[in-house]
Amino acid sequence: MYIPLDHDSPEPLYRQVRRGLQRAISTGDFGVRRLPSSRELAASLGISRNTVNLAYQELVADGYVSAQPRSGMVVNPELADRLARPEPGPESGRESGPDPSPPHRPRPQWLGDLAARPPLDTLPHISKTADWQRYRYRFATGHVPLEAFPTAAWLRCLRTALGGEHRAASLQDSQDADDPLLLEALCRDVLPARGIAADPARVLVTNGSQQGMHLITTALIGPGARVAVEDPGYPDARHILARAGARLVGLPVDRGGVVVEPWPDDIAMALVTPSHQYPTNATLSAPRRARLLELAAAGGFPVVEDDYDGELRYVGRSTPALAASDPASVVYLGSFAKFLAPGLRLGYVVAEPELIAYLRDLRRYMVRHPSGHLQRALALLIASGEYRRWVRTLRTLLRERWLAAGQAVDRHLPTWQYDPAAGGVSLWLRAPDGLDTRLLAGRAAAAGVLIETGETCFLDGDQPACTVRLGFASIRTADIEPGIAALAAEARALLGGR
Structure with missing residues (x-):
């Protein structure tokens, strides 16, 4: 930690250290937890351990910290009300330095300006229960x-990804590139199950499908653009579109999926969940699939297909992805959230190479690339057969x-x-x-x-x-x-x- 020390001051160094520690404790920097050992703090400040020990002894005497066996110095949890008090002044009979309380400063104007801004959009938000x-x-x-997550296989792949030939791919800065082993695994083992034939130039790895949707929106949608969305539909995608200035045009949903007739005018993009519609789970009927692709080709707009749980079908065979029928008109969003875990934040976009190159450039100046370690571990999991x-x-x-x-x-x-x-x-x-x-x-x-x-x-x-x-x-x-x-x-x- 940083404590300013003045070696030319008449105030002893241990008193300056004490004052710095007291300030950190009083402002809650430590919370109720262990303080640095005297050896660690002395090394970081470039002073002797005796000086630090004298400072700690005074803090113990005043009740700010307590010495715990095998734990070192910890903030005293029973005296939280004293932590906010300023150090005793000269009237207490003890030597004192400057008031450790930070000086009062007016609230920065830019914070007030930020708080006064209108909300980014007025759409309702999904609310999840944390516990x-x-x-x-x-x-x-x-x-x-x-309880069914493949923990042993995943841990094995995480370990393997940090060793031997895989170590560099996991730890290096890949700039805007994705892990070639993961791209190969996606093209060879994952996408064909959805009927999609693609090469690595048509695939971008993302931090979840939501980032993919944000990248696509940034690339293709400007303020005022009319975007066709399912109603009811996925709220988070609508937030992304609305914040880009899109005008959302709701399409009704029935047992056959999203209704495509009549089709609204001047549509710049359509967002659909054809395999299992969000939230009704209806599958888009074959005639509507064909008609939607006809409308996209005639109108010159892209169809964004969110296929987040396309393989989870329990009656009959899974319907091929919409992108399998028209890879030029459809931008495909995939995710590992439903098959592994949403917390891993791994997804992918499949589209024509020109769009993928543009999205890759956008992503580079957001996050450069998703975690190399997670990408390589997932590639190994897929290649091993454990994923399937x-x-x-x-x-x-x-x-x-x-x-x-x-x-x-x-x-x-x-x-x-x-x-x-x-x-x-x-x-x-x-x-x-x-x-x-x-x-x-x-x-x-x-x-x-x-x-x-x-x-x-x-x-x-x-x-x-x-x-x-x-x-x-x-x-x-x-x-x-x-x-x-x-x-x-x-x-x-x-x-x-x-």
Whole structure:
């Protein structure tokens, strides 16, 4: 740590050290934790350990710190009220230096200007429960089955990525380049499963699909551009578009996915989730897929395909990605969030080489490139076959939970409306008339049932609170039916027993 010392001052050095430590303690720099050892602090300040020890002895005498066996000096947690007090002045009879309290300064004008700015957009935000794991019945979305994560295989790949021939790729500054081993693995083992044939020049690795969406928006959309989005749809993508100045044009969604007829005029880009529509999980029908690509070709606009859980289909075969049919018109967004973990923040964009080169240049001056270590570890996981095995395991586990959730809804929520989609990681439910799902979510949480309401998915801010997105990926299969039964009991109580 830095403590200013004046070797020409008549004030002893140990008193200057004491004053600097007291200032750091009083302003909360240490919190309630261990202070540097006398050896560490003496070395960093270039003074003797005896000088530091004298400073510590005074702090112990005044109760600011205490000496703990095998832990060294720690801030005294029982005297927190004293930490904010200034050091005793001359009237106390003790020698004192300057007041350790920092001088009062006016608040910088630029902070006031920042606080006065209008919000970046007025769309509703997704709100996630931070302590979701404490709920017994956690029907939260956006999570993976933590207990089934391939921990041993992932740790092995992380270790391997730091040794031998892989060490440089993991630790070097690659400027704007992606790991060639990961690009090869994506093109060889991951994208073909979605029907996409691509070479490395058509792929960009991102810090999650959200960064990919931000890069695409920055590259292709200017203020006032009209962008077609699904309604209901993914709120975070709409925030990215709105903050770029886009004018959002909502397209309705039904059992066949997004409705493409009639098509609005002057569209600069379309954003769709064709495999499992967010949040309804509907799969875009074949006629609509073909028509959307015709409209894009005729109108000269790109279609951005967000395929975040395209492989999680439980009935029949997975529908090929839209990009498999028209790679020139479709910009494909992929993510490892649903197959590994959202916390790893790894995704990718597949598009024509000209757009990928432009996105790579944009990304370079944001983050240069995603973590080389994570990229190389993921490449090794895919090459080893462990990734594909994990996808199969995950699909089997989630299919079991998907069946249990559908059966439980049919049994305990028979008056609720929902279309049993063929895949995905959640169910989209519409409550009976008169039931406010926001009130239900509060009551359910008190009973240990965590649900997420769906009104934030609609462009219309006055949309009634009557929808629920019921995630089943992070809840144990055995807890699904009792959890939905508990949710049904709270719903009946709100409806007066109906």
